Each structure stands twice: as structure tokens, then as C-alpha cells.
Amino acid sequence: MKIQSQFNKSQCLIIVVFLIFSFLFSGCIQEDPISVHTGVGSITGRVFPKEDTVIVSARQGTALIASTTVDTSGGFKINELRTGVYSVDVEANGYGKYTENDVTVYEGATTAIGDIWLKPFPEQISDSNPRNGQMDYPVEGIITFKFAQAMDRRSVEAAFNINPLIKGHIQWNAEETEMSFIPEPQLVPSTSYQVILSTSAKTKSNENLAFNYVISFSTTPLKIVRTNPLNGTVGVSTQSGLLFNFNSVVDKNSLKNGLLINPSILGDLNWVDNKTVIFTPGSFFAPETDYSVRLEMSIQDIFGKRLTVPFIFYFRTETARVIYNFPQNGANYVERGTAISFAFNAEMNQQTVQQAFQIAPATAGTFQWESYSKVRFVPTERLHPQTFYQIMINSNCQTLTGQGLGEQFSFSFTTSP
Numbered sequence: 164m165k166i167q168s169q170f171n172k173s174q175c176l177i178i179v180v181f182l183i184f185s186f187l188f189s190g191c192i193q194e195d196p197i198s199v200h201t202g203v204g205s206i207t208g209r210v211f212p213k214e215d216t217v218i219v220s221a222r223q224g225t226a227l228i229a230s231t232t233v234d235t236s237g238g239f240k241i242n243e244l245r246t247g248v249y250s251v252d253v254e255a256n257g258y259g260k261y262t263e264n265d266v267t268v269y270e271g272a273t274t275a276i277g278d279i280w281l282k283p284f285p286e287q288i289s290d291s292n293p294r295n296g297q298m299d300y301p302v303e304g305i306i307t308f309k310f311a312q313a314m315d316r317r318s319v320e321a322a323f324n325i326n327p328l329i330k331g332h333i334q335w336n337a338e339e340t341e342m343s344f345i346p347e348p349q350l351v352p353s354t355s356y357q358v359i360l361s362t363s364a365k366t367k368s369n370e371n372l373a374f375n376y377v378i379s380f381s382t383t384p385l386k387i388v389r390t391n392p393l394n395g396t397v398g399v400s401t402q403s404g405l406l407f408n409f410n411s412v413v414d415k416n417s418l419k420n421g422l423l424i425n426p427s428i429l430g431d432l433n434w435v436d437n438k439t440v441i442f443t444p445g446s447f448f449a450p451e452t453d454y455s456v457r458l459e460m461s462i463q464d465i466f467g468k469r470l471t472v473p474f475i476f477y478f479r480t481e482t483a484r485v486i487y488n489f490p491q492n493g494a495n496y497v498e499r500g501t502a503i504s505f506a507f508n509a510e511m512n513q514q515t516v517q518q519a520f521q522i523a524p525a526t527a528g529t530f531q532w533e534s535y536s537k538v539r540f541v542p543t544e545r546l547h548p549q550t551f552y553q554i555m556i557n558s559n560c561q562t563l564t565g566q567g568l569g570e571q572f573s574f575s576f577t578t579s580p
Contacts, residue, residue, distance in 0.1 A: 204268040205242045206251060208276040213237040216256040217281075221249045221266075244268045251276060258283050259378070260294040285372040287311055288360075297380040302352050302410055306344040306378075308360060313339040313367045322364035322372075326357050339367070348437075352411050352468040353384045384471045385411050385464050390456075394476035401450050401480050401508045404433075405442040411464040412437045421459035426452065447536065449564040450483040450509045482569030483509045483562050488554070492574035499545040499578050502531075503554060509562040510535035519560035519568075523553045535563060546578045 210217050210233050219239045220230040228249065233239045246268050253261040258281040268274055282295055290309040293300045306325070319342055320333055331346040350356070358378040365371045391406040392399045405424075418440065419432060430444040448454065458474040487506040490497045503522070516538060517530050528542040546552065555573040 202246050202270055203243050204246060204270055205240055205244060205273045206249065206266055206268060206276060207238070207240040207273050208251075208279055209233075209237045210239065210253055210255075210279045210281065211237055212281065214255045214258070214281075218254050220252045220254075222252060223247065223249055240273070246270050253279050253281065255281055259291065262294060262296050262298075264298050282377070285374060285376055287314070287364075287366055287370065287372055288376055291376070291378055293378065293380040295378045295380070299383045300350070300380045302350045302382050304350060304382075305346070306358055308342050310340045310342075310366075314342070315365050315367055315369075316342075319360070319364040322359075322361040324359045324361070326359075327351070327354065348412055350382045351466045352382055352386075352464065353471075354468075355379070355381045383410065385409065385462075385468045386470065387458065387474045390476055392476075392478045394478070396478045398481045399448070399478045401447040401483075403448070404444070405456060406435075406439065407442070407458070408439045409464070410438070411466070411468065413440070414463050414465055415440075417462045418458075421462040423457040423459065425455045425457075447509050448480045450480050450562060450566045451569075452564070452566075453477065453479050481508065483507060483511075483566050484569055485556060485572040488572075488574050490574075490576040492576070494576040496579040497546075497576045499548060501546070502542070503540040504538070505554075505556070505572075506537045507562075508536070509564075509566070511538075512561045512563055513538070515560040516556070519557045521555040521557070523555075524550065526552075548578055548580050550578050552576055552578065 206221060208219075210219065213233065213236065217233045217237075217239075218230055219233065219241065221228045221241050221244060229241050229244060231239050231241050249266045249268060251263040251266050253263075261279055261281055263276050263279070266274060266276055284290075287310055288308060289311045292307045293304065308319075316335060316339060323333070323342075323344065325344070329346050329350065331344050334343045334345060335341065356379070358380075360372065360376040362372045362375055386409070387407055388410050389406070389408040392403070407418075415432070415434070422432075422442065424442075426449065428444050428446065428448065430442050433441045433443055435441060455475060455477050458470065460470045460473055463469040484507070485505050486508045487504070489504040490501060507516075513530075513532055513535070520530075520540065522528075522540070524547065526542050526546065527544070528540050531539045531541055533539070553573065553575045555571065556568070558568040558571045561567050
């Protein structure tokens with residue numbers, strides 16, 4: 164019985180040691196070193212050919228987040244990246260810049276983008292724009308080659324080819340080391356292009372390119388670049404127009420049919436240029452009103468490219484107010500036969516305006532409306548000489564859409580002897 168008791172104690176000791184060892188050992192094992200940090204992951208890949216000068220960068224927009232070099236096999240890994248979408252740039256001396264877009268990093272995971280093959284520059288080319296593989300290149304952009312030495316213009320221009328074909332003209336710098344192709348009127352939105360500079364291009368010293376130089380890129384879709392007012396603007400003038408600026412030459416009929424304003428208001432489209440248009444309302448925008456403006460996906464440019472998503476923005480108009488009065492406030496020597504005029508920034512309910520009008524000293528007269536926003540009070544008799552008059556329009560008057568004045572309006576003047 165004594166021997167059995169000692170055996171049981173030995174068994175317990177072994178089990179305890181085993182459990183402690185298992186716990187410590189399991190704490191040392193991780194599938195990925197980054198998994199202990201929440202909200203981060205990594206990007207990995209390989210670059211060919213293997214060059215010591217390779218730099219791999221992860222960016223979000225224009226912001227550089229992290230960068231690294233490659234190992235002896237051309238492999239790279241960028242750790243500790245927060246979850247999100249990145250573009251990965253790969254650069255090396257003597258090679259064109261490579262960009263991989265829309266690389267998603269997941270928490271605790273490694274995103275592999277595979278093998279990347281850099282395209283070397285022919286020794287006569289030092290740089291080019293756009294870069295090979297670039298996406299969302301501006302349609303207003305130009306195509307540029309920079310050369311390491313002066314080039315023979317005729318041979319370079321003959322060696323230049325862009326597909327799909329597009330009209331344009333070529334410009335050179337004075338040193339003949341930079342050539343630019345300027346598309347006319349622009350590059351086509353949402354289009355994949357391939358630019359080739361063939362081996363027939365040669366230098367002034369009669370040296371040809373060793374191989375065809377090829378750039379592939381794609382352009383941005385049709386989009387609205389700018390509006391006025393901006394989305395969310397408060398206090399927009401009721402007499403304001405709406406400006407839309409596109410990145411491409413817009414088909415006018417499609418814009419006319421695809422522009423929706425709520426609350427609805429009639430107006431005209433006046434073109435500033437072939438990419439910029441102003442909607443001019445036929446009447447005032449209603450004061451103190453929230454408006455939404457929607458441009459439908461049916462809107463297209465002259466190349467038949469449409470908006471990829473509806474474009475919507477909002478604004479709120481200013482309060483109703485008096486924007487003009489005559490005589491001016493504080494005027495002296497006002498002619499006694501003068502009519503008193505004022506104008507509003509909205510179409511007004513005429514009866515409420517006439518009821519809100521006050522003049523002191525009390526003066527009989529009639530109201531003459533030029534429009535729903537402009538009115539004159541014409542005294543029945545000439546105003547008194549050398550008299551101080553005060554005019555007031557209280558805030559009880561209303562617009563045709565039911566809004567009152569933001570505040571009471573008053574002004575004063577003194578008549579002539």
C-alpha cells in the first residue's frame with residue numbers, strides 16, 4: 164500500500180509538469196508573427212529581375228505607408244500594415260515603375276500579389292509618363308517620354324504608336340530630350356491604352372532603341388470634377404446658378420435629360436465651355452429650402468462613356484430677405500416726388516408684403532408690382548419737405564412658398580426742402 168501511494172504521487176507530478184510545458188510551448192507557436200496584433204496584415208510577392216536597387220512601397224492614395232527592399236531571391240514582405248486597400252509601387256534603377264492597385268490587406272493574413280516583372284527602359288529612355296500598369300490616368304493627361312540624350316525627332320515620331328488610335332499633336336523641348344503627345348481633345352474615359360515606341364526610334368548619333376518600349380494604362384471614368392455650390396453648403400443664394408464641371412466633353416442632350424433637381428425648378432443650361440455648364444433657374448430658388456441635385460448614369464460624353472454611378476449633392480438656400488431698396492438708407496435731399504422701391508430675393512406673397520409695409524410719418528399711396536419680387540410704393544401726394552421718413556417691412560410677410568422674412572427690414576431717408 165505504501166508503494167502504491169508513492170506511485171500515485173509520481174504520476175501526479177509528471178502530469179503537472181506536462182501541462183505546464185504544453186502551456187508554455189503553445190504560447191510560443193504562432194502561424195504568423197503579425198497575428199498577435201489586431202487590425203494588421205502583410206503583403207508579399209517577388210520581383211524579377213532581381214536587382215539590388217528595387218524598392219517596394221505600399222501607399223494609400225498619395226500617402227506612403229511603408230516600404231521595403233527585396234531579398235536575394237527577389238522576394239519581399241511588408242509587415243504591420245493596417246487592414247485596408249493599398250497600391251503597391253515597385254521601382255528600380257533602369258526599369259519602368261510598376262504599380263499593383265487594389266491590394267487588400269486582411270487582419271492576421273498575408274496577401275500575396277505573386278510575381279512582378281519589371282520592364283527595363285531602353286538605355287536611351289530615362290523616364291516616361293504614364294507609368295506602365297497605371298490605372299485611373301486623368302483623361303486630360305499627356306503622354307511623355309524623357310530621353311537620356313538628344314533624339315532624332317522624325318524617327319521617334321514615326322516610331323510612336325497609341326492604341327486605340329486618338330488624334331493629337333507632338334511637342335518637343337528645345338534640347339530634343341523630351342517628347343510629349345497631347346491628345347485632342349483628350350483621352351477617352353474608361354479606356355485601356357497601349358503606347359509603343361518601336362526600335363526605329365533613334366538618337367542624334369544614329370543609335371536605335373534596343374527593343375520596343377511599351378506602356379499600358381487605363382483612364383478614369385467619366386465623372387464630375389467640381390460643383391458650385393459644394394455638397395452640404397448652407398445659405399446658398401436664391402438667385403444662384405448651379406455649376407457642373409466634368410472631366411470629359413459632355414453630350415448636351417444627355418445632361419438635359421439626366422439632371423434632376425428636387426424640389427423641381429425649371430431653368431436653362433448655359434455652357435461655359437464643352438466641359439462646364441451652369442444651370443440658371445427660371446425663377447428664384449425657394450428660401451430656407453433643402454435641395455438635392457442628382458445626375459443620372461444616363462449622362463454620357465461625346466465618346467459614349469457614361470457616369471459609372473449617379474452623382475448626388477445637397478445644399479440649403481438662404482433665408483428670405485430684402486436685397487435692394489431705394490432711396491438708400493440714410494440718404495439726404497431725396498426728391499419729394501420719389502417712389503419707394505424695394506426688391507426681395509424670393510417671389511413674395513404680394514398681399515402679405517403690403518400688409519407688412521409701414522411708413523412714418525403715415526403716408527397714403529399705392530403699390531405697383533414689377534414682378535413677384537419687386538415692388539414700388541407710390542405716394543398719393545408729394546412727400547413732406549425736409550422730413551425724416553422711416554420705412555419698415557416686418558417679418559410677417561411671406562414668400563409664395565410660405566417662408567417669412569428672416570428678420571424685420573427697415574431703412575430711413577430725409578427729403579429735400
